[in-house]
Amino acid sequence: MPAYRPPPIAASEITPRAVYLRRREFMGLMAGAGAALGLGPAHAEAPATVPLKTVPSAYKVDEPLTSRDDVTTYNNFYEFGSGKADPSRNSGDFKPRPWTITVDGLVGKPQTLDVDKLIAEIPVEERVYRMRCVEAWSMVIPWDGFPLKALLDKVEPLGSAKYVAFETVVRPDEMPGQSGLFQPMPWPYVEGLRLDEAMHPLTILAVGLYGETLPNQNGAPIRLVVPWKYGFKGIKSIVRISLVEAQPPNSWNLLQGSEYGFYANVNPEVDHPRWSQATERRIGESGFFGSGRRPTLMFNGYAEEVASLYAGMDLGANY
Amino acid sequence: MAGRSFGIADSLIGWGIYVVGLLPAAIYFWLGATGGLGADPVREFEQTLGLWALRFLILTLAVTPLRELAGVNLLRYRRALGLLAFWYAVMHFTVYLTLDRGLLWGTILPDIAKRPFITLGFSALVLLVPLALTSNRLSIRRLGRNWRRLHRLIYVAAALAAVHYLMATKVVDPTQAAHVGLIVLLLAYRLVRPLMPRRRTV
Numbered sequence: 001m002p003a004y005r006p007p008p009i010a011a012s013e014i015t016p017r018a019v020y021l022r023r024r025e026f027m028g029l030m031a032g033a034g035a036a037l038g039l040g041p042a043h044a045e046a047p048a049t050v051p052l053k054t055v056p057s058a059y060k061v062d063e064p065l066t067s068r069d070d071v072t073t074y075n076n077f078y079e080f081g082s083g084k085a086d087p088s089r090n091s092g093d094f095k096p097r098p099w100t101i102t103v104d105g106l107v108g109k110p111q112t113l114d115v116d117k118l119i120a121e122i123p124v125e126e127r128v129y130r131m132r133c134v135e136a137w138s139m140v141i142p143w144d145g146f147p148l149k150a151l152l153d154k155v156e157p158l159g160s161a162k163y164v165a166f167e168t169v170v171r172p173d174e175m176p177g178q179s180g181l182f183q184p185m186p187w188p189y190v191e192g193l194r195l196d197e198a199m200h201p202l203t204i205l206a207v208g209l210y211g212e213t214l215p216n217q218n219g220a221p222i223r224l225v226v227p228w229k230y231g232f233k234g235i236k237s238i239v240r241i242s243l244v245e246a247q248p249p250n251s252w253n254l255l256q257g258s259e260y261g262f263y264a265n266v267n268p269e270v271d272h273p274r275w276s277q278a279t280e281r282r283i284g285e286s287g288f289f290g291s292g293r294r295p296t297l298m299f300n301g302y303a304e305e306v307a308s309l310y311a312g313m314d315l316g317a318n319y
Numbered sequence: 320m321a322g323r324s325f326g327i328a329d330s331l332i333g334w335g336i337y338v339v340g341l342l343p344a345a346i347y348f349w350l351g352a353t354g355g356l357g358a359d360p361v362r363e364f365e366q367t368l369g370l371w372a373l374r375f376l377i378l379t380l381a382v383t384p385l386r387e388l389a390g391v392n393l394l395r396y397r398r399a400l401g402l403l404a405f406w407y408a409v410m411h412f413t414v415y416l417t418l419d420r421g422l423l424w425g426t427i428l429p430d431i432a433k434r435p436f437i438t439l440g441f442s443a444l445v446l447l448v449p450l451a452l453t454s455n456r457l458s459i460r461r462l463g464r465n466w467r468r469l470h471r472l473i474y475v476a477a478a479l480a481a482v483h484y485l486m487a488t489k490v491v492d493p494t495q496a497a498h499v500g501l502i503v504l505l506l507a508y509r510l511v512r513p514l515m516p517r518r519r520t521v
Contacts, residue, residue, distance in 0.1 A: 074358035082492045085357065135489075137359060184490035256489070274436040274486060276426050281359070281419075288351045288360045293421045 049212035052144050057125035059202065061301070065128065066139035068210045070284045075217045076133065077236055078184050079168065079175040086177070087217035094174045096213075096220035096237070105165070105242035108156035115221045119207055122146040126211070127204055129227035131234075132266045132300045138280045143225055144208035149199045157195065157243050164198040165248035166191045166224060167240040185255050191224065191235035192248035192262065194309075202227055202305055205238075228302040230264040261319040265310070266300035270319050329395065336396055340403040343371050344410055361418045366487070368411040369440075373484060373498055375404035376477045380505040387512075398454050401473070405451040408444045408480075440483035446476040474509060477502050 077087035080094075097116070104110040124144050132138045152164070168189040172179035178187050197203060206225045207214060214220040219236025226233050232252050242248075252260035259273055268278045279293045286292025299306050310318075347367050350356050356363040379400040385391045420427050430437045450470055452458070459466050481502045484495060 070358035078490070082488070082490055084359070137362075182491070182493050182496070184492070252489075274434055276430060278426060279423070281361070283358045287354070288356075288364070288418065292361075293423065 049208070049215055051212050052119070052124055052208045054124045054126045054144050054208075054211065057127050059125075060128040061130055061140055063130070063140045064285070065142055066282075066284050071139060071141055071209060072215050072217060074283060076135075076231065077177075077217055077219065079177045079187070079189065079237070080217065081177045082182075082184050088215075090176045091216035094171070094216040094220070094237075096216060099221045099239075101222065101238055101241060103151065103155045103241045103243075105244050106158040106161035107243050108158060109154070111155060113151070113154075115207065118146075118151065118222075122150045124207060125204075127206075127225075129202075129225060130300050131225075131227070131231055132280060132296065134230035134232055134260065134264070134272060134277075136272075136275060136277065136280050136296075137283055138294075138296075139283050142210055143204065143206040144211060145204040145206035145225060147201055148203045148205050148224070149201070151205060151241070152198060152243075155243075160245055161243035162195055163244050163246065163248050164193045164195060165240075165242045165244050166193075166235045166238055167242075168235055169237045169239045185251055188239075189235060189251045190248065190254075191233055191250045193224075193226065193233075194247075195243070196309055197226065200306065200309070202302060228266055228299040228306045230266060232260065233264050263310075263315075263318050265315065265319075266296060267298060267315055267319070268296040269298075270316050333396065333399060336399040337403070340375065340399070341406075344368060344407065361414070365411060365414045365419055368407055368414060369484070369487075370494075370498070372404050372407035372411055373480055373502070375400050375407060376473070376480060377498065377501050377505065379404055379473065380477060380502070384505065384508050402451060402454055405447045408447055412441070412444055436483060436486040439479045439486070443476045443479035443483060446472045446479070450476075474506055478506060 073088045074084045075087040076084070077091070080087040080090040099115040100112045101115065101118075102110075102112045124146055127143045127145060129141060129143060130138060131141050148164075168187075169175075170178060170187045177183065193203070204225050205222055206219070207222050209215075209218060214223065219234070219238075222238055223236040224234050224238065233250075247262060250260075250262055250264075252264075253262055266277075271277050277296055280296045281292050282294055297303070347356065347364050351360040351364045354360070379397055382393050382397045382400070385393060416422060416427060420430075431441050432438065450472060453462060453466065453469060462469065481499045485491065485499055488495065
């Protein structure tokens with residue numbers, strides 16, 4: 001029996017690429033208008049993510065994954081706005097490729113590296129990590145990335161290097177949170193780690209999640225993930241990594257030092273001044289009616305791997 | 320006074336305010352229960368209820384300046400607006416206790432006692448309780464002049480609620496600035512009002 005075959009589409013009916021690309025601008029505009037009118041979530045079309053080639057890794061949390069939808073629509077990325085849905089709505093114009101990272105400071109071989117070349121050179125592993133936000137919610141996310149150590153080894157840190165400083169891109173034209181009247185913090189967003197924290201095998205530079213390159217709202221094209229620390233340490237869209245001698249500044253600490261420290265290790269016993277850190281709500285786990293509160297684990301459950309980094313340190317004073 | 324003219328239309332509008340006023344709570348509850356509030360529905364619902372409590376406080380506080388400055392008299396609806404603010408605050412607190420904190424009193428009570436952010440919000444709610452309880456005609460008659468004095472507590476409650484709202488987030492966003500700005504304006508009006516030359520009443 002002959003199957004029905006749709007007639008071929010005439011080439012003239014296919015939208016030219018330039019016009020088709022403008023669709024996103026239009027959608028962004030409409031989403032912005034909708035948001036301004038308080039019409040609730042209106043998602044702009046997110047730029048396509050591309051599948052990544054990954055190798056398996058032993059670092060896997062055996063807990064149900066947070067859905068990709070939740071991971072990509074519930075974000076803190078103030079460069080795109082301070083609401084949780086703002087980053088997914090407002091990041092449509094951001095261009096994460098081509099992209100280079102400058103690695104400099106106290107290193108033997110300072111260099112500027114292309115992200116896609118890094119992805120081709122260093123094996124990308126799938127790491128399933130817990131993510132605990134300082135706001136007392138959490139997720140389980142399948143990141144794709146490589147140890148930060150692999151990148152630092154390339155530049156050969158000098159003996160005098162004690163800390164690693166990170167910097168996010170500044171692009172007011174593509175990041176609406178960086179322009180206009182309400183700018184929550186000074187740009188660029190900066191973060192830092194002690195060198196031993198940076199070299200720890202759990203510390204990764206993520207270039208993807210759920211097997212595909214990072215969506216813009218999650219910090220495309222490359223971001224830091226330090227699973228035993230509060231989420232704000234995970235600086236996004238990194239353009240510079242510098243090895244330095246003194247403890248570098250970090251944005252939230254600069255903004256509100258009494259509430260956000262440099263270390264920001266997940267610790268159920270050290271409360272945020274405004275709320276308890278003893279429990280957390282796992283996003284997507286309990287829905288609306290179950291309370292879904294679960295106890296927060298010391299070092300977010302990674303105490304076995306990282307507690308020794310802080311032996312003898314007063315974790316209450318060094319929050 | 321136009322007490323006689325309170326007809327069927329007025330009483331319909333009176334009830335209409337309650338019905339329309341409670342719609343946001345109903346809509347958001349329905350959205351939350353059916354998965355329409357995003358990744359963290361409890362937080363969204365909780366914050367929305369708090370925001371509407373603040374909005375009805377603002378509307379309640381706006382009645383007097385509207386009457387005196389713009390000649391718009393909404394005095395007969397002020398009770399409904401104030402009670403809506405109270406009920407939204409109660410719902411906000413109830414969601415905090417149940418859906419958010421899961422009735423874990425071991426962490427709730429210390430939070431209310433120790434954390435200024437939560438203490439302030441809770442105090443605002445407590446201050447609204449006597450106002451809601453004395454919002455009936457009998458109380459107004461019984462309390463006489465004291466009724467007006469007692470109900471000035473709404474200024475304190477609104478100020479506490481505004482600070483609570485500012486403390487709820489890590490940075491100030493435009494929505495917050497707009498709401499808190501209105502409260503500051505409406506409270507400031509009470510301060511400058513005695514200094515103004517003549518009051519127009521309608």
